[in-house]
Amino acid sequence: MTERHRRSIDEIEDRTDQILTAAEADLAPRAPALADELLAMGEDVLLAWLAAKGQTPTTGTVEGFRLLALHRQAARGNPSFNACRETCREAVWHHNLIRLDPTGPDTARNIRLGAMVVRHLALFVGGKLESDGLGEFCCSSRPIRIAEQTPSTPQA
Amino acid sequence: MADGDYKKVAYYPGCALEGSGHAYNASTKAVGKELGLDLVEIENWNCCGAMEVKNIDPKIQTYLSARNLSITEEMGFDTVMAPCNGCYHNLKKAEYDLSHDDASVEVNDRLSKKAGHKTYEPGKVETIHALDWIKKAVGEDEIRRRVKNSLNGIKVANYYGCMYTRPRHIFPEKDKGPGSESTAKPHFMDDILAAAGAQNVDFPLKTACCGGAHSLSDSDTSTKLVLNILTTAEACGADVIATECPTCHTGLEMHQIRAEKVLGRKTNVKILYFTQLLGMALGLSPNRVAVQENFSDARPLLKEKGLA
Incomplete structure (x- = not known):
């Protein structure tokens, strides 16, 4: 079995741009394949992060999806990944939505929204790859977890 | 506190609402007045430390929020409303830290004594967001x-x-x-x-x-x-x-x-x-x-x- 091509963050940004600008008539007939492609691109984003951190990516799944398992792995010890937990779940949701009703009237719209969600994941993680602190100021509360792991004796 | 008891609450606008978020402050107060809700601003409140202080010393930030909670309690309120997500998050985080982290409790107690105000104890004041306030009071x-x-x-x-x-x-x-x-x-x-x-x-x-x-x-x-x-x-x-x-x-x-x-x-x-x-x-x-x-x-x- 040959391993599929893993896209880089830049390639994912370009590909989502293509999907977003494609005509509706070009998207709808390829709905199931595009749903799978979007999900795979989401996985590629997290694989790029794990590779940059020297981690072996899990082959497991969470709730049936590798994307969610990869997110869980990436978030371990790195709470700023909280910031893309719902983004990953939205990517899975849109995948399911497209797959469940590939010929429905909203299919092209759902593909575009799914592409925007994956694009956000790529932008966030791409930003983190350039600037490791992205997301660690605000919602991640890294100090809470560090404090739990390593009791400190601050001087005040 | 039971739902629906938020008609009169302490108000913590935070720094942003006095600057770039002035429109949020004005509209929050105007909506409260229109709905017959009372907001009583915390006296002499301080910055919650926003996003920066916790990266330097999270326990100092816990103290900064704890001081605001302490003043809220001293004013006789058991609920404080913070419309800013950052302030809301930090008040909640302080409540969590003071319930789970002995070192935070110690630093808060030491700094509170040094500053000359009552040490805040977790569970005395409930922090709510403007969304909770409108949704539950109205x-x-x-x-x-x-x-x-x-x-x-x-x-x-x-x-x-x-x-x-x-x-x-x-x-x-x-x-x-x-x-x-x-x-x-x-x-x-x-x-x-x-x-x-x-x-x-x-x-x-x-x-x-x-x-x-x-x-x-x-x-x-x-x-x-x-x-x-x-x-x-x-x-x-x-x-x-x-x-x-x-x-x-x-x-x-x-x-x-x-x-x-x-x-x-x-x-x-x-x-x-x-x-x-x-x-x-x-x-x-x-x-x-x-x-x-x-x-x-x-x-x-x-x-x-x-x-x-």
């Missing part, structure tokens, strides 16, 4: 009854940002089933604005990161993240993005302008605080809820929709 039925200018015809993408729900463990009251807020799919703003007549769109990036903390240090990433939020809202059919955080609001407005200048990508979706939309639905003028202070000029849209 509720959707009462909002429906009081609406004078329905938001009917305005399609809204509700943007909650990241700090309103994360990390989950500092918000023990959320995810408690029907009636409670959800950390995965927050809906309080959707509920309030739907009661005011708005058509909420299904918006998949309602809790996505806007890069707010890196607005200045990594502007390009923030601009791309914001542009994606704006274009997604437009793809969902939204006329307006409703916000409930001054940092998110300012980030969306400023990077909307920057995306056009730097990336040549113009978006037309307007950005309004949820309190501005609610206030106008309650019959307040756009000026009264400080719409003129927004960089994102929604006035032509509001005129078209009969709200201005």
Whole structure:
């Protein structure tokens, strides 16, 4: 079995741009394949992060999806990944939505929204790859977890 | 505290609402007054430490929020409302730290004694957000009854940002089933604005990161993240993005302008605080809820929709 091509963050940004600008008539007939492609691109984003951190990516799944398992792995010890937990779940949701009703009237719209969600994941993680602190100021509360792991004796 | 007991609460505006988020402050107060709710500002409040202090010394930040909670208690209140996501998050985080981390308790006690005020003990004051305040003190039925200018015809993408729900463990009251807020799919703003007549769109990036903390240090990433939020809202059919955080609001407005200048990508979706939309639905003028202070000029849209 040959391993599929893993896209880089830049390639994912370009590909989502293509999907977003494609005509509706070009998207709808390829709905199931595009749903799978979007999900795979989401996985590629997290694989790029794990590779940059020297981690072996899990082959497991969470709730049936590798994307969610990869997110869980990436978030371990790195709470700023909280910031893309719902983004990953939205990517899975849109995948399911497209797959469940590939010929429905909203299919092209759902593909575009799914592409925007994956694009956000790529932008966030791409930003983190350039600037490791992205997301660690605000919602991640890294100090809470560090404090739990390593009791400190601050001087005040 | 039981639901519905939020008619008179202590108010912690925080620094942003006295500066870039002034319109949020004005509209929150105007909506409260219109709904017969009392906000009593915490006396001599201090900065919550925003996003910066916790990266230098999280226990100092815990103390900063604990001091505000201590003053709230001293003023005789058991509830404080913070409309800013950052302030709300930090007050919640302080409550969590003081319940779970002995070192934080020790630092808070030492600094409180040094500063000459009572040491705050967790559990004495409940922190709520402006969304909790409106939703529980007033509720959707009462909002429906009081609406004078329905938001009917305005399609809204509700943007909650990241700090309103994360990390989950500092918000023990959320995810408690029907009636409670959800950390995965927050809906309080959707509920309030739907009661005011708005058509909420299904918006998949309602809790996505806007890069707010890196607005200045990594502007390009923030601009791309914001542009994606704006274009997604437009793809969902939204006329307006409703916000409930001054940092998110300012980030969306400023990077909307920057995306056009730097990336040549113009978006037309307007950005309004949820309190501005609610206030106008309650019959307040756009000026009264400080719409003129927004960089994102929604006035032509509001005129078209009969709200201005």
